[in-house]
Amino acid sequence: QSVLTQPPSVSAAPGQKVTISCSGSSSNIGNNYVSWYQQLPGTAPKLLIYENNKRPSGIPDRFSGSKSGTSATLGITGLQTGDEADYYCGTWDSSLGVFGGGTKLTVL
C-alpha cells in the first residue's frame, strides 16, 4: 500500500480536461514539495511537474500542478491520445522518497 493515495484510473474524451488527485499527510505532502511523473507504456517515467506547480523545459502548459494542505492535483487540459499513460505523484516523508500508487489515464 502506497503512502500517497491516487485513484487507480481516470478517463476523459480527447480535448477535455482531467484532474488526478494525490492525497497524503502532514508528514509528506503537507511539508514537502510534490512532483508528478508521466510514464508512457513501456518507457521510463518523465518529470512533468516539480515544486508543486513548475514545469520543466519542454513540458506543455496543458499540464499543471497544484497543492493544498495535504493533497496535490495534476491537471491536464486539451487531452490527446498521446497523453494515455500512468501518472505518479511523488514527495518526501521524513527523508524517505515516496510515490503514489499511480493513476492510469485513458483517453476515450
Place this chain on the structure above:
Amino acid sequence: QVQLQESGPGLVKPSETLSLTCTVSGGSISSYYWSWIRQPPGKGLEWIGYISYSGITNYNPSLKSRVTISVDTSKNQFSLKLSSVTAADTAVYYCATLIPFDSSGYYWLGAFDIWGQGTMVTVSS
C-alpha cells in the same frame, strides 16, 4: 544534456548480490545528486536511495540493511548493490538524477529529473 544508461546482469540468483551501474554522459557526476528507483512488473515506483555529490547517502529504510550506492568519479558512473536478493526484488531498476534543493537553495525539493531507460532484473534460480 545529461543522459543515463543502466547496465548489469538481467538475471540474479536468490541470496546473491544484485549489482547495477549507471553511466552518466553529458555532465559531470560530481555536480548532481544520483538516485535509484525500481518498479516491480505491473506495479508502482519504489525509491531505493540516493547519493549526493559529496558522497552522503540516504536509503529506503525497508532496504537499508541490503543496499549500497556508490560513485566512481573516474568513470563518471554510480552503482547500486543489493544483497541477499529474493524474488521480491525482481523489478525494472532505474537510475535518475535528483534535484536536491529548490531555487532558494534552502528547502529540499527532491524531484527526479532525468531517468535512464531502465533495466529489468529477474531474481530466479
